[in-house]
Amino acid sequence: MKDRISITDLARLRNVTTETLRYYDRIGLFKPIYVDPNTKYRYYSILQYEKLGTIKELRQLGMKLKEIKEYFDNRSSKKSLSMLVNKHSELKDKITKLQLLEISISQKINFLKSAIDESNTNNVVLKKFYDRKIFTFGKLMKNQIDLSYGFLELENSFEEIAPILASNRLGFIIPKENIESLKNTRENKIFGFYNGKTKVDRKYIRNIKGGVYACIYNSGKPWYREESVKKIIKYIKDNNLVVIGDALQVAKIDITVTDILEEECFEIQIPVKINDK
Incomplete structure (x- = not known):
């Protein structure tokens, strides 16, 4: 058996x-143990198999290769142990982040499937919601430019994994008086749902009381909601209900997941109770 072997043979033996x-x-x-000065061909010692195997x-x-070079610099068992412990800690941190990412993607898939199914209906339904918290900077949105700046300001407050994509984290507040009068229904303030992870001054946080809400899905751009609002108000009157607070219009399918205008969809949620007068 020969000690000196070619680069091709070592590559084959170590499967690199x-x-x-x-x-x-x-x-x-x-590095090889010898380089032919004429051909520049590299030759290695079979005794180098251990180092190459360890590198693999x-x-x-x-x-990283820089870390591996450090690993071989004055090796000792304690130094090797320390580097492996550090690498293990990094790996556990990556695993935790990947697990959170998997949960986030799974939730988005389930949400989007449900949103697509529900968006195909245009019926008014009653839904019950628990208490919720939103945050809003109180700026009135009147056009697409205002909307873009407003959403950007809100999105910069989120500190979660992809909080906006395929989710219902953003929406609009429609004042109660605008709903009841059917006037200025295109003017609204945008908001984000608050879950405690958002970096925002508490003065911008607002409680949304739980209860029964009359809801309807509205397709198209969010400010094209007049017909849906009229339909839901008619439902409220026909069923002896009364509006008891500001309405929310929550993004379900928006420009983060589609370029098709007809696919964009928001759910209008109006708090109601039985009219006992």
């Missing part, structure tokens, strides 16, 4: 590419 070995040589991580395993553990 010759280009990988050339790169390791260029960065000083794994450290790469599998997620170490």
Whole structure:
């Protein structure tokens, strides 16, 4: 058995590419024992198999080449242990983040499936909601420019994984008087649902009382809601109900997931109670 072997043979024995070995040589991580001065062909010792195998395993553990070079610099069991402990800590942190990401994506998939199914109906339904919290900076939105700046300000307050995409985190407040009078229904203030993770002054947080809400899905841009508002108000009057607070218009399917105007969909939620007069 020969001690000196070619770069091709070592690559085959260790199941790596010759280009990988050339790169390791260029960065000083794994150098050949001899380079032919005429052909520049690299030769390695079979005794180097251990180091190359260790490099492969450290790469599998997620170490960067810079870290691996440090690993081989004055190796000792305590130093190796310390580096492995640090890498383990990094791995656990990545796993935690990936688990949170998986939960977030799963929730978005389920939400979007439900939103697509419900958006195909245009009927008024009664829904019960628990107490909720929103935050709003109180700026009136009158056009697309106002809306863009307003949403940007709200989105910058979220500190979660993809909080806006395929979710119902944003919406509009429609004042009670505008709903009842059917006037100025295009003017509204935007809001975000608050869950305690948002970086916002508490003076901007508002409680939304739980209870029964008359709800309807409205397709198209959010300010094209007059017909849906008329329909829901008619339902409220026909069923001996009365509006008891500001309405919310919550984004369900918006420009974060579709470019088709007809697919955009918002749910109008109006708090009601039985008219006991």
